[in-house]
Amino acid sequence: MTILGYAVTDLFLYFIFYSFLGWVMETCYCSICERRLVPRGFLYGPICPIYGAGVLLMILFFTPLKQNLLLFYVVAVVVMSSWEYFVAWLLETTTHVKYWDYSHFRFNLKGRICLWVALVWGVLSYLVIFYIHPPVEELFTRIPPVLKYALGGSLLVVLIVDAVLTIRHLALVSRLVVGVTTLGKELQVQLSLGKAELSDMLEDKSAALRQRYSAEIAQLERYSRRFRSRYSKLSVNRRYTVRHEDILAAAQLAREELLRKKAQRKASR
Numbered sequence: 001m002t003i004l005g006y007a008v009t010d011l012f013l014y015f016i017f018y019s020f021l022g023w024v025m026e027t028c029y030c031s032i033c034e035r036r037l038v039p040r041g042f043l044y045g046p047i048c049p050i051y052g053a054g055v056l057l058m059i060l061f062f063t064p065l066k067q068n069l070l071l072f073y074v075v076a077v078v079v080m081s082s083w084e085y086f087v088a089w090l091l092e093t094t095t096h097v098k099y100w101d102y103s104h105f106r107f108n109l110k111g112r113i114c115l116w117v118a119l120v121w122g123v124l125s126y127l128v129i130f131y132i133h134p135p136v137e138e139l140f141t142r143i144p145p146v147l148k149y150a151l152g153g154s155l156l157v158v159l160i161v162d163a164v165l166t167i168r169h170l171a172l173v174s175r176l177v178v179g180v181t182t183l184g185k186e187l188q189v190q191l192s193l194g195k196a197e198l199s200d201m202l203e204d205k206s207a208a209l210r211q212r213y214s215a216e217i218a219q220l221e222r223y224s225r226r227f228r229s230r231y232s233k234l235s236v237n238r239r240y241t242v243r244h245e246d247i248l249a250a251a252q253l254a255r256e257e258l259l260r261k262k263a264q265r266k267a268s269r
Contacts, residue, residue: 004060009152010140014059015052016155017136018128022051042091042099042170045162050087054080058125059133066129076125081118088112095170 001008023046030038041048057079065072089112091099103111143151 006059009145009148011056011059012152012156013140013148014136015049015056016047016159017052018055019047019049019052022048022054025051042095043162043166045158047159050084054083054121055128055133057083058128062125062129069126072129073122073126077118077122080121080125081113084117084121085109085112097170 003011023041026040026048027038027046030040039046043049058076061079062072062076065075088098088100091097092112098111101111102108102114102117105114105116107116108114140148
């Protein structure tokens with residue numbers, strides 16, 4: 001069985017080989033940038049399928065454009081950037097995890113692709129089609145067909161097992177992310193309800209205190225009016241004249257009494 005003149009077995013072996021090369025390239029780049037070993041890819045094995053599938057796109061669709069380098073480069077930039085954007089969107093939608101982010105680069109689209117990476121895709125496509133793939137293709141032609149089938153079958157089984165385990169792990173992670181997000185939203189709702197309830201309680205307490213304060217002020221005004229109406233025309237006998245020292249002493253006692261009552265009220269709360 002062939003696809004555009006290429007045997008399916010050869011295409012699958014190309015896919016595995018270039019997926020491994022992509023994993024090596026990206027792991028080396030990220031490890032150098034972060035100064036520690038950073039294994040890339042979302043599978044357990046040392047492969048990045050986005051590179052393997054990308055090279056298959058180059059082999060199948062870019063090879064006929066080798067005679068027109070400008071058209072080759074433009075098509076490579078557009079197709080490979082579209083492929084990268086689609087893979088990023090698919091992974092984010094299915095796993096709720098962002099595996100790469102170009103948001104800190106200029107001219108990016110939702111952090112999934114950016115201008116300089118798109119231009120690099122064009123250069124990589126040129127290097128692969130003109131310099132890397134021809135010797136690789138010649139090397140694969142020397143492999144006996146029986147060995148190709150055995151190697152392809154074994155690698156396919158390993159890839160399927162790896163994919164099943166990875167999908168299971170991603171499903172658990174996705175469920176965890178959704179659960180945490182839901183819990184966070186519920187917590188925000190509970191906090192909002194708690195704030196609203198606390199606000200209502202404070203409003204009720206405040207209204208009660210304002211009402212009590214208004215009643216005491218009104219009572220004080222009544223006492224004041226009653227005092228003025230009863231005693232405004234009386235004159236004070238010198239025998240009962242209040243001295244300035246007595247007034248200060250009475251004020252001090254009143255202040256101490258108010259502080260005592262305030263402390264008792266705080267303790268009762």
